[in-house]
Amino acid sequence: MAIGDKPKYDIASIGIYLSLVIIGLLSIYSAAPVEKYTTITDINQVYGKQFLFIGVCAVLIIVILAVEVKFYERFAGLIYIVSLLSLVGLFLFGKEVNGAISWYPIGSFTFQPSEFAKFATALAVAKFLSQLNVSLKNVRDFMIVAGIIALPALLIVPQPDPGSALVYSAFFFALHREGLSLWYLSLGVIALGLFLGTLIINIGWIILIIIVVISIMYLLSRKRKHNKRLPKPRVYLYVIAAIICIAYTFSSSYIFNNLLEDRHRNRIDIVLGRVQDDRGIGYNINQSMIAIGNGGWTGKSLDEATQTRGGYVPEQHTDFIFSAIGEVSGLVGTLATILLFMFLIYRIIIMAERQRNQFARIYGYGVAGIFFLHFFVNVGMVIGLLPTVGIPLPFMSYGGSGLMGFTILLFIFIKLDAHRMSYEH
Template identity: 50%
Template sequence: MLRENQRRFKFDWITIILFLLLISFGYLNILSASHVGEITSYFDTSELYGKQLIFIGLTFVIIVLILSLEAKFYERFASIIYLVAILALVGLFIFGKDVNGARSWYGIGSITIQPSEFAKFATALAVAKYISDLQTNMKTLKDQIRVATIIFVPALLILLQNDAGSTIVYLSFFFVFYREGLQQVYLMVVLSLIVLAVLGLKLGVLPTAIITTIVLTCLYLFRKKKRGSIFQYILALVICIGFSYGVKLFYEHVLKPHQQNRISLWLRLEKDPAKLEQMRKAEAYNLIQSEQAISSGGWTGKGFLQGTRTTGKFVPEQETDYIFSTVGEEWGFWGSSFVVVLFVALIIRILYLSELQKSQFSRVYGYGVASIFFLHFTINTGMVMGLIPTVGIPLPFFSYGGSGLWGFTILLFIFVKLDSNKINEW
């Protein structure tokens, strides 16, 4: 009995410590980004930092609830949790509240809840449940389509709510499928399509077609083993050219002007310096201010609560999507590096623990957790530094908001609970 109780409370404290460091450092930066004038009370709910402190307090209540449930609960009720998440997303079309042009929130008085933040862990549970129940290795097309459907449904619902940033997160499950046996050809196809899309926009359809023809010709002539006939290579060429042309049409006729401008700025598509500067002022104001804030921090930063651009509110939405610019200005290169190390350590730790799991459900779920954190971290920091187009996506445990904080906490601590339940053979 004593041994059973000891096993029940044997959590991975390295993961928990990393979580505590991230949530603590995240709060300090929200405090810097949101405070105005002298701080009279950290519990002032009229200020964002006061609200965030309450969110953090409720987070620990959520953690206790998650860890108090049996690990089997999450596997047994994964499908029901997923269904509830889907119904919550559907309900937004009827009862949702518009915030910044996205119908992604339920409003209850002054409180707002964003279901898409909770749909991530629900989808991760559903994917893990399906793969583990069938003991599938993702080799058959039928299984691939079914698992893809589990991901496609919430992603589509979120996209229809005009929340493209949250939709992109669902691409992270591709890494999970690859770990579970998805053929390498899919990875090559995805990378090729990304390259084709960029080339098609940057160079145009005709130059892209010429480059693609040269590459496919070389592959056909110089491969030692001639796989497929020349007609298959011709078909591949036609598909590549058609895709490149389709991306061009999608960019010009489907994307909204501000979305076009963000991609144009990222790829430097505009050749006219005057128009480019005008576009930067109109569409990249947040990014410009963010880059200037980060660069002004230097090696060691200006100090906690001493960031002039942060306290001066030069960076819009700094407490949410652009919170990393506060880190760069007030904590400098070394502080920013510390945050990067914390996130990398957390992701690596989750992957390491996932490989130790005796249950396929726990392993698949663990990879889903790591992949979601990786995509959020990579896209948010890349966006803030201008390395990728601007996308509204929060930095886990740093960006202001209760829904995001609770969603990421639930995502992580379900895995902590699953890991504590694994059977040790040593």
């Protein structure tokens, strides 16, 4: 960008952001736990507070776009340290809400630092990986970036807030783009498969499957031994792999039965079909699915949206806001919402790939990963495909901290992208 040229902000991503925020506000209005609706600006109601949060976000956007572009890279480390200190401070000054100490009380409002730690971590990861001579193929560098990602997650888990901690696995997308092998993702998929397998299938069958699969892998590797470019298969490596998998299987069973809380075990059991409890722990998911089904093709009016209007879906204006969209706007509305999220994520990836600066590209992939994981887990949870873990739907679930955190996350990248032609280290 030549000197004097105005930055060109990505209109498509800004337009999708505004669409999602407006749909979210209207959905919160429809799902508000009130007997009589008032104006959407009524600060005494959740939709009025959300309207206020949107106003705060408008100010934040102006500030983010006004700040000098190199500020975000230059102060990434400091922002990350402040976010870690804010998470540590919860153990001393935090307020307990719904069994979790995840908020600071500020008058009649609350502040959730974990929502802001996401963009701080994305900045820190981008800052570290964009340094000269840093490579994910180097064990030391990989351990450092893994530590940067793990630290906030480890501080969030004891709150307890496993859902927010889960979000940090989204940084795999950025790491993979920068050269991390897909083998790491494969290991994660195998670990998840073994964990769920121990809950569904008898552990004896799981061990037999492990032995059969690894034996087949060894036999196939022996058939390729004539290829001089490939290393010769070592049987002891396959034996060690089998032992590790079997040991992990036993540890998974122990973790599930002894370390997870009852509510988390029950939610996993319900999703896996091991327990049917539509009136107890599975009430939220069951009512959510009824609400979505009641919406039909084009949705119901507020008078006809019995699940939403009657308040039958607990916490519908927060984590279960997608069920309100499903009942009030029907299949058309839910598909439109899904397409908006998919296009936003796709657009962010396109923007990330056109960056000339590595810091901006890595940060962009971090943003895309976080949005994807939030969207995928929240929608999967609401329709009963995933356990309830308390992850909000970006820009749409009620909450000032979440809305502001996601807004900052997105608009920092929009700022970086607008200066991509002139921004260098």
